[in-house]
Amino acid sequence: MSRLFGLYLVTPGTPMAPADLAAIVERAIRGGARLVQYRDKDADPATRIAKAEALLGLCRARGVPLIVNDDLGLAARIGADGVHLGRDDPDPRLARARLGPDALIGVSCYADLARALDAATAGADYLAFGSFFRSTTKPNALRADPALLRGARKTLGRPLVAIGGITPDNGGPLIAAGADMLAVVSGVFDAPDCEAAARAYTRLFPTEDSR
Numbered sequence: 001m002s003r004l005f006g007l008y009l010v011t012p013g014t015p016m017a018p019a020d021l022a023a024i025v026e027r028a029i030r031g032g033a034r035l036v037q038y039r040d041k042d043a044d045p046a047t048r049i050a051k052a053e054a055l056l057g058l059c060r061a062r063g064v065p066l067i068v069n070d071d072l073g074l075a076a077r078i079g080a081d082g083v084h085l086g087r088d089d090p091d092p093r094l095a096r097a098r099l100g101p102d103a104l105i106g107v108s109c110y111a112d113l114a115r116a117l118d119a120a121t122a123g124a125d126y127l128a129f130g131s132f133f134r135s136t137t138k139p140n141a142l143r144a145d146p147a148l149l150r151g152a153r154k155t156l157g158r159p160l161v162a163i164g165g166i167t168p169d170n171g172g173p174l175i176a177a178g179a180d181m182l183a184v185v186s187g188v189f190d191a192p193d194c195e196a197a198a199r200a201y202t203r204l205f206p207t208e209d210s211r
């Protein structure tokens with residue numbers, strides 16, 4: 001599994017043919033996205049399988065991991081690289097038992113360091129915090145202060161993901177505060193040029209040589 005660092009692309013739940021979704025994600029990968037999450041709350045089961053499989057084929061061809069939001073069953077069924085779990089989802093230990101030792105398991109921690117410590121103990125591979133800014137994708141998300149990332153960096157010993165309303169203009173300070181990845185939906189999917197948008201986020205991260 002490649003190091004967790006850089007742009008983390010999360011798909012929107014907008015109705016779209018699997019091939020169209022994959023085409024946008026492919027452009028974002030060309031722009032530097034290093035991890036993809038299939039997140040789709042509304043599609044019917046058959047559509048979810050078709051979209052997740054289309055993304056998995058693309059991600060495998062590009063060497064980028066694909067994880068599934070919420071749905072451990074779907075992740076297991078298609079052989080995804082892992083799963084992202086929130087507070088209403090299965091325990092990370094259950095996900096590990098089902099998906100195996102190499103699966104990538106991420107956990108939403110909102111603004112809650114105690115939850116993050118529990119998730120790390122339960123075997124989470126990364127811990128996600130947010131929402132750092134107002135998100136049009138999830139307007140009612142709990143808000144987190146960027147200062148939280150500094151404390152999380154000191155105490156958690158796991159890669160940190162920042163999410164929520166992140167743009168190329170406001171993302172830099174989150175990386176400076178300790179975020180290893182910036183997770184983004186609308187900043188890429190709503191952009192007129194997804195590849196250029198992804199590249200603008202990618203440029204915020206230090207290059208491999210300077211880290």
Ligand SMILES: Cc1ncc(COP(=O)(O)OP(=O)(O)O)c(N)n1
Pocket residue numbers: 008010037039069070084085086087088089106108128129161163183
């Ligand atoms: C990278 C990342 N961080 C946070 C979330 C939010 O997960 P969750 O709290 O489970 O909410 P939903 O995504 O299910 O609405 C995420 N999906 N990805």
Ligand SMILES: Cc1nc(C(=O)O)sc1CCOP(=O)(O)O
Pocket residue numbers: 010108110129130131132134135136137138141142163164165166183184185186187
């Ligand atoms: C899925 C999700 N979870 C959040 C959280 O705070 O836990 S914010 C969010 C949406 C992120 O989309 P955008 O980049 O368009 O703001």
